[in-house]
Amino acid sequence: MSGMRNMWQLSGQILRKQKPSVITDYSYFVNDLAKGRKPSPLRELMRMLASASSNVIFLAEGLPHSDTHPFNEARFDLKDGTSITLSGKLLTSALQYGPTEGHPDLLQKLRQFQERFHNPPGFDDRDVIATVGGQDGLCKTIELCMDFGDPVIVPSPTYSGVLAMMRPYRPKFVTAAEDKYGFCPYKLREAINKYWSHGNSVKAPKLLYLNPTASNPSGTVMPIERKKEIYEIACENNLLILEDDPYYFLHFDNSEPQSFLSLDEEGRVVRFDSFSKVFSSGLRLGFMTGPRPLVQAIEYHMQASVLHTSSLSQIIALQLLNQLGWDGFIKYMKKIRQFYMERRNHMSEVASKHLQDRAEWTVPDGGMFLWIKVKGVLDVYEMVMSRGVHTKGVMFVPGHAFMPDPTKPCPYIRASYSLASYEDMDKGFARLAELIDEEQHHQAQR
């Protein structure tokens, strides 16, 4: 790697010592549109401002004056009795434009966060940036990498949001069913071989999308052994792994799962974290961790679009993390875990009570959802969307929303246990039982 390096290339010096096949040129993964993106000169000037000495008179920035902000103070009283007060300089930075990648103090904290929970190999070649929710990082990564008609690897079922993100590209979904531990490496290999065996397939898949902890909708948690195998498959097939992990702390185990990021010796993992299930979904605060060239490209896109995620949200999260400390944070997440686990237990009981012989399900190992397979019914769409809504007054999500191919008949439904009262859960499942009985009766008659 001599002299001139473009933005897509890394020296990979750190990782190269361990694994010679580390990725050093990311341009392969990026589409032409994204390659045409350039840094916005004004945002680059903002960088100069941030590092300029106090002697410099800066007449370049387009910042509104903080005197014109009508806010004086914002105080957030927390449930544990402590509070976060934003006033003076802190309030000013919460209300003012900031760097695209995120407030420097928050970024420092997030880097520490990633080191503590994942300790990624070769961390220096990676960047962390704050995004408008984890999903915007994911969406921008899809928009960075995908081309029309690309093959892309996803599990079945998978998060409906990512399918919606990808569908305008008319992708060829390379997919295999999950089992109770998530994406199965053996089935994944089969699916990839099947894709290549079609012969006409010219394009190689470049992306592998996973939601490994408390997968939406199935609630599976992928064990580390599987992750290692799947990582090997990604290396063999030169794939980027999009590790979408908003429920990372919502597993029901005793300790945090080991992530793909922690295994990433070749620089293949782009990880999406979120505070939506941790501090607040409304704050719209997530963060993306990945190889520098890819994260930088996302930053350029953000420069042209959202500019940065809400400074107020960033400052609040920073204060919370500082006040909690790591031990406090872990204790705090344990409480949340306990909360969702109790609700899961209750919904499992209610399901057992009403759905015996009518359906099958695996008790989820994390998250907010129960993934139910209705017995004796080939396709639940009309049952759920029409009869369920209008006749029985109960709403679930038909499994089609989570299938790469929604045209195939699907017997699954997703039920959420995060919000409903226990009484509503009971009523809801009683109505579901009636629905299923009627549906099975209809099917028998046809």
Next chain:
Amino acid sequence: MIYTIRNSFLKSRPTGLMSYVRKSTSGSSAMDYNRFLNPFSAKREPSLIRELTKIYANSPPGTIFLAGGLPNAGTFPFAETNVKLKDGTTFSLSGRSLEAALQYQPTQGYPPLVKKLKEFQIKTHNPPNWDNYEMIITAGSQDGLCKTIEMSLEEEEPIVVQDPIYTGTMAIVKPFRSRLIPIEQDKDGMCPDALRKALQNFFKDQDKRSSKGVPKLMYINPTGANPTGSVLTLERKKEIYKLACEYDLLILEDDPYYFLHFQKENPVSFLSLDTEGRVMRYDSFSKVLSSGIRVGFVTGPKPLVKMLELHMQVSTLHTSSLTQVIIHNLLESWGPEDLHGHFKSIQTFYKSKRDIMLDAAKKYLTGLAEWTVPEAGMFLWIKVNDVVDTYDMVMERGAKKNVLFVPGRAFMTDPSQPCQYIRASYTVPTPEEIDTGMARLADLIREEKDLQK
């Protein structure tokens, strides 16, 4: 509605949105909004789960909703939020209002705020045919603009823009390798004659509407244009609107400095003139309430705003709920009179800063440079006499002199051409800093002229 979603799910072509688009064009027979969607965005479909949420909102009481994907806000650590304004007003968020501030919201925006902003738009602009419009709250107005361009522009397709142009818009357009059709402006904004000539030239041998590769979008920053500070006059807006109708262009009215003018009355917007439904307007609270909290709003024809909603459904989801609830509370607490008063005080504030800079410019730059008095916005656009290009002068020698401006080349549609201008911002620096800065600029210019000899 259910069957529309189902149909679009089951067939490979998305019937759901396109039939919506076709229905909506019945109100205004001239506008075919399909033309403004590129093939990529035309394939976007509504999220079934977000649609389910809408169905639930309209369902009979007693309906049990187990279809959501919301986390339980009870797990969030906040008990109460108290906000104090500088004028002494306070409001607090607790219970339901706090939950709204912390929870996912509809993509379009926190419903009470959407309602309030709609009332605001009607009051401020009184657009004709309001029923054909929709609004959506975005993470800053620039995201609305970006998503509109990403929805509409095709690769290498031309786009009409005012020249010089805001760098953010250039950044949005750049990856499309679009051919920019630059239209010059003077202190009264984009010149209609230049626009007419450019469009006539471009369309000389092409059928106006049907060819590929003709411009569909026109980007205008009418009030306090960045970087020039020009304010587009009403007469010119009317002429430009006529041309947009003639050539079937969408007008992207990017107006973040709308309330930062130094005139007696608010300008009359393109939105107010929009009889044909071809204006997408981008408003922002960044310059008047807070830039960091990322709240902007888009007003435009229903089918096009719906497309933005679909893109947001898979990307940002919505802008910060906390921000939206706080802004809503602020607007409620103040009422229209106090809000108007706030805008007036900001105008007075920035006008005095503008005047400080103008005085300093007169003091130090007379004979060295020229400029017109900006009637709105945050910037002074300075033309340096007898200097061919200001780039190195500003970026290298200026930096060494401890003064930073923006070289005009950053705003040129053709950055390969030399540019004599620089942009100076008067919003943040103190009067002393402005004075020192302009004095250093004078030195810079004199040294530059010596260098050129």
